[in-house]
Amino acid sequence: MAAQRDVQLSLKKPTYAVCVVGVETIVDVHRDVPKGANTFEVSGSSGVEVFVLYYPARVAEPTGKAHWPLDANMDVVVSVNTVSQKLYDHKVKVSYFGQHEEGALGHGVLYITGADISLDVDVGRTGKVKKSRGDKKTWRWGPEGYGAILLVNCDRDTWRFKGPDYASSQLVSLADLQDMSPMVLSCDGPDKLFDSHKLVLNMSLSDSKRVGVFCARGEGSLSDYRMVLGRRHLSYEVERQPGEREISFYVEGLDFPDANFSGLVSLSVSLLDTRSLSKVPLFTDIVTFRLAPWIMTPNTQPPLELYVCSVMDDHGSNENFLEDMADLALKANCKLIICPQIENRNDRWIQDEMEFGYIEAPHKSFPVVFDSPRNRGLKDFPYKKILGPDFGYVTRETPYRGASSLDSFGNLDVSPPVTVGGREYPLGRILIGSSLPKSVGRRMTKAVRDFLQAQQVQAPVELFSDWLSVGHVDEFLSFVPTSDQKGFRLLLASPSACLKLFQDKREEGYGEAAQFEGLQYRRKRKSINEILADRKIRSDSLYVQKCIDWNREVLKRELGLTERDIIDIPQLFQMNGSYAVAFFPDMVNMVVLGKYLGIPKPFGPLINGRCCLEEKVRSLLEPLGLHCIFIDDYLSYHELLGEVHCGTNVRRKPFPFKWWNMLP
Numbered sequence: 001m002a003a004q005r006d007v008q009l010s011l012k013k014p015t016y017a018v019c020v021v022g023v024e025t026i027v028d029v030h031r032d033v034p035k036g037a038n039t040f041e042v043s044g045s046s047g048v049e050v051f052v053l054y055y056p057a058r059v060a061e062p063t064g065k066a067h068w069p070l071d072a073n074m075d076v077v078v079s080v081n082t083v084s085q086k087l088y089d090h091k092v093k094v095s096y097f098g099q100h101e102e103g104a105l106g107h108g109v110l111y112i113t114g115a116d117i118s119l120d121v122d123v124g125r126t127g128k129v130k131k132s133r134g135d136k137k138t139w140r141w142g143p144e145g146y147g148a149i150l151l152v153n154c155d156r157d158t159w160r161f162k163g164p165d166y167a168s169s170q171l172v173s174l175a176d177l178q179d180m181s182p183m184v185l186s187c188d189g190p191d192k193l194f195d196s197h198k199l200v201l202n203m204s205l206s207d208s209k210r211v212g213v214f215c216a217r218g219e220g221s222l223s224d225y226r227m228v229l230g231r232r233h234l235s236y237e238v239e240r241q242p243g244e245r246e247i248s249f250y251v252e253g254l255d256f257p258d259a260n261f262s263g264l265v266s267l268s269v270s271l272l273d274t275r276s277l278s279k280v281p282l283f284t285d286i287v288t289f290r291l292a293p294w295i296m297t298p299n300t301q302p303p304l305e306l307y308v309c310s311v312m313d314d315h316g317s318n319e320n321f322l323e324d325m326a327d328l329a330l331k332a333n334c335k336l337i338i339c340p341q342i343e344n345r346n347d348r349w350i351q352d353e354m355e356f357g358y359i360e361a362p363h364k365s366f367p368v369v370f371d372s373p374r375n376r377g378l379k380d381f382p383y384k385k386i387l388g389p390d391f392g393y394v395t396r397e398t399p400y401r402g403a404s405s406l407d408s409f410g411n412l413d414v415s416p417p418v419t420v421g422g423r424e425y426p427l428g429r430i431l432i433g434s435s436l437p438k439s440v441g442r443r444m445t446k447a448v449r450d451f452l453q454a455q456q457v458q459a460p461v462e463l464f465s466d467w468l469s470v471g472h473v474d475e476f477l478s479f480v481p482t483s484d485q486k487g488f489r490l491l492l493a494s495p496s497a498c499l500k501l502f503q504d505k506r507e508e509g510y511g512e513a514a515q516f517e518g519l520q521y522r523r524k525r526k527s528i529n530e531i532l533a534d535r536k537i538r539s540d541s542l543y544v545q546k547c548i549d550w551n552r553e554v555l556k557r558e559l560g561l562t563e564r565d566i567i568d569i570p571q572l573f574q575m576n577g578s579y580a581v582a583f584f585p586d587m588v589n590m591v592v593l594g595k596y597l598g599i600p601k602p603f604g605p606l607i608n609g610r611c612c613l614e615e616k617v618r619s620l621l622e623p624l625g626l627h628c629i630f631i632d633d634y635l636s637y638h639e640l641l642g643e644v645h646c647g648t649n650v651r652r653k654p655f656p657f658k659w660w661n662m663l664p
Contacts, residue, residue, distance in 0.1 A: 005282070008032070009094055009108030016088055018197065018271070019080045020283045021116045022133045027076040029094050034106035037096035039067035045091040047082040047114065067097050080114035083188045088113050115189030116245070117199065119269040119285040121148035122181060125660060127363040129184050137286035139264055143661045149361040150211070150253040150265070150289040153179045154368060154392035164393055166254045171214060171225040175389065178364055180214070180250035181289065185238065185269060188245040197282075199238040200270050201229055201249075207265040208232050210255045210291070215239075216248040229267070230254065238269070253291045256394060259450035263291045292359040293455035294368055294394060295659060296414040298428050299592035300481040300488050301652035303334040306593065308648050309344040309378070311636075318348065318636040318647075325598070325648065328629055332593035334650075339381055347377025348637070348647050351474070352408035354382045356651040359392065365654055368392035372412075373403045373445060396447040406433055406442045410472035410646050411465060414458060416479055416488040417657075420560035426657045429559060430458045433465025433473040436550075441466040456664040461558045467547040469579035474645045476548055476571075477555070478588050480597065482624045489624065490555060490566045492548055493588045495541035498570035501616055502528045505607060513605035513612070515584060521635055528605055537572065537583070544573045544580050567620050570613055581641060585634060587617060589643035591650065597621065600643040601630040 007017045008028040019025050029040055041062075044050040052068060053075040054061075062068055078092050088111035095104040120131050123146050139147030153166040157173040165176050187199055203211065208230055215236070218224030228236040228249075238247060257263030266288045270281035306329045311318050322338060329336040339350060347353070355370045371382040373396060387393040398407060405411075415428040430452050435441025443449075443466075452460045465471045476493040505513065506528050514525040531537055555561060572583035582589075585600035592598075604613030611630075618628050637647050 007110060009110060011106045011108055014109045014111055016111050018113045018115055018193065018273070018282055019078070019090075020118075020271070021080055021083060021114055023283060024077050024079045027078055027092060027094070027110060029076050029108070030070065030072060032108065033070065034096045036098045037105045038070050038099055039097045040070055040094055041067045041097070042076050042092065042094045044078060044093075047080055048090045048092060048112065049079045049081060050092060051077055053077060070096075078110075078112070080112055082114055083116050084112075084114040084190055084193075086190050087192055090114055113190065113193055115193060115271070116186050117189075117269065117271050117283055117285065118186040119267070119287050120184045120186065121251075121287045121289065122362060123148055123287075125149065125362045129182050131184075131186065137266060137288045139288045139290050141660065142663050145660060148181060148287060148289045149660060150181050150251060150291050151179055151359050151361050151364060152254065152256050152291060152392065152394070153212075153252040154394055155179060155366060155390055156387050157389045159388075164387065166212065166252060169212070169227045169231060171222045174222065177225070177250050179366070180252045181361060181363070183213070183249040183251050183267070183287070185247045185249065186245065187238065187240050187247060191242045194240050196273065196275055198272050198274055199240065200272060201236040201238060202268045202270065203229050203234055203266070205232070205234060207267075208234055210253065210261065211265045211267070211289070212252045212254055213267065214250045214252070216250060225250070251289065255291070256294055256451065257291055257454040257456070259454055261454070263293070263454070263456070265289050265291070290660075292361050293457050293659060294357050294359060294370060295427055295455070295655070296355060296357045296412075296430060296458060297652040297654065298414045298416045299479045300416040301655065303332055303593045303650050303652055305335045305337050305651040306332075306591070306648060307337050307339060307350050307650070309339045309348045309350050310341055311344065311346050311348045312341060313346045315640065316635060321631070321633060321636045321647070324631045328591070328593060328596060328598045328631070331627070331629070332596045334593050339378070339385070343381050343385060345377035348640075349376075349408070349410070349642060350378060350649045351646050352410045352472075353378040354386075354649065355409045355412055356649065358654045360654060360659065362658075366390040366392060367651060368394055370409070371395035372407060372409045373398045373448065374408045375403060396445075396451050398445040399447060403445065404442050406444045406465065406471045407448065408472065410470070410474045410642075411444060413473050413477070413479075415559050416481075418559045418561075420558065424662070425459065426662050427457050427655055427659060430460040431473055431477070432460055432462055433471055434462040435466040436464050442471055457659045457662060459664070461554065463551045463554060464547060467544070467580055469576055469581045470641050471579075472646075474589050475582070475586055476551065476588060478590055478592065478645070480592055480621065480624070480626055481594065482626075484624075486565060490559075490561060491569050491588050492552060492566055493571035493573075493586065494548065494568035495545045495572055497568040498572050498613075499532065499538070499541060501570050501612065502532055502605075505605065505612055506532060510605065510607050510612075513607050515605055516603045517606050518611065519603040519634065531572075537574065540573060540575045540580065543575070547580075569620070570616055582638070582643070584613075585638045586643045587613070589645040591644050591648045593650065595625055596627045596629060598644050598648070599628055599630050600638065601632045601634070603634065
């Protein structure tokens with residue numbers, strides 16, 4: 001709602017003013033008053049609403065021939081409701097009277113030109129611009145909230161342009177307009193009005209780094225669209241054509257919310273009288289946008305594409321692994337995308353290089369890949385091969401040091417939607433691995449942590465992963481979807497559960513059954529009896545279990561979980577110096593494709609021809625409607641300190657829930 005302004009009347013000559021339709025103007029009836037006058041009356045021509053604001057406890061509304069008293073606590077307010085056909089065709093008249101005289105002591109006349117000036121965006125979040133005289137400069141969250149939304153224009157709609165579309169100050173494709181938010185300027189009024197008045201669009205210097213505005217002057221070619229605001233272009237004098245009532249603009253986002261940017265940006269239009277030396281706007285309308293956040297998708301969302309790398313190096317080919325991934329993708333009805341060796345440069349850890357998410361506005365949504373700062377063999381793949389039409393790209397770099405292992409995105413996960421102490425997280429919560437609070441150790445770079453926190457919709461939780469050699473959260477946790485009311489289970493690696501399973505098997509008479517017995521590669525087999533008698537394994541397991549239990553309590557508290565929501569997956573780790581690595585393929589480090597789980601084959605002790613570790617996991621997960629498919633990743637991934645999840649990546653369907661309806 002525009003601020004009210006005052007117009008002062010004169011007894012000596014008419015006053016002229018330009019008033020915007022629907023915007024109230026205060027008429028000062030007190031400044032120039034005939035001597036002896038103590039009452040007044042006011043009237044307006046057709047198309048003008050006139051009303052008096054007063055305190056009923058002090059002033060009685062006049063009846064009959066009575067007039068309003070000239071009380072300093074009263075205001076006369078006028079509002080035009082029609083656009084003028086010619087200059088100053090609306091009129092307001094104020095007549096002043098003395099206490100005992102019937103004739104007026106003097107008159108003040110105001111001639112008004114009514115103009116329809118309004119800057120409008122999709123405040124109602126319907127996907128369409130509707131004209132509004134309400135509050136457009138406030139942005140509110142929640143189902144009853146309002147305020148326009150911008151997408152960061154971070155895709156590449158034409159291959160002729162090398163970078164994301166926002167990097168160009170020119171429109172690169174007509175399709176690019178769909179990634180922008182429409183904005184309409186109403187500018188209706190007599191053409192002669194705009195000979196002496198101008199409309200100016202404005203933005204702040206800080207917002208010019210985050211928003212670009214294109215003016216639309218046609219519908220057929222790229223040259224019909226010109227950037228008029230952005231990149232330090234802070235104002236634009238609108239080029240209104242005779243008879244023009246509306247001018248269309250398209251607004252693009254240039255950057256995501258971050259530590260020094262709340263995500264809110266504002267644009268304004270002002271009506272200026274070019275004959276005035278004061279440069280004070282007669283009217284200003286302000287609209288506010290929020291940049292759409294980058295949103296991660298959890299394992300519970302249906303898979304769309306499964307990514308995996310084809311490699312051939314000193315460790316051999318992963319051809320068999322690729323065949324297993326193809327079979328898994330087929331079962332899950334998921335598209336398989338293989339990154340060839342020439343593009344990955346024998347970097348197989350595609351989970352560590354990037355994370356898939358999406359951005360959404362009421363009119364448009366598209367996936368966005370978040371490129372990690374690790375910058376190894378796959379560093380160019382997200383930018384060169386994934387960035388494209390309706391597929392965006394974002395990255396954050398480590399500013400002062402090289403990336404650590406914890407900066408890889410195997411150390412980045414997100415929970416399914418949860419409710420914690422009555423507070424809802426309808427898009428889940430991001431999970432990242434770190435060192436213990438207030439301790440010296442490895443942490444994910446601040447640039448990435450700040451970015452994730454600034455998105456606001458998936459409030460991050462820091463876990464303790466620095467006890468692991470690689471240090472990634474996907475080494476000890478995963479989420480799987482279920483069809484019950486909860487909708488998911490949290491899987492945690494558990495040395496205690498593994499030792500208990502082995503103890504049970506020993507008591508059943510299978511103590512000589514050996515770990516790695518079914519493994520065809522060189523690896524010393526170790527019987528259940530030997531494992532249980534190994535003091536180092538027990539000591540290592542006790543330490544690792546304490547680390548996982550610390551995370552267990554954090555996850556229960558921060559995700560609102562109970563023990564019923566957690567499934568312990570048997571897994572042993574061994575200490576390699578100060579850090580832990582998986583003793584056998586880490587089954588929690590799985591890829592989840594709907595109800596199909598691609599689980600690292602553990603090569604556990606064979607009992608009656610079946611791996612007891614696999615059978616235990618099946619007994620835990622298959623009653624939930626899940627299908628456990630065990631995949632041999634021993635040589636291709638496990639021996640290199642990674643597993644199936646580390647070597648794959650999944651793009652998933654966005655949430656049906658609209659992020660702007662939540663209360664962060």
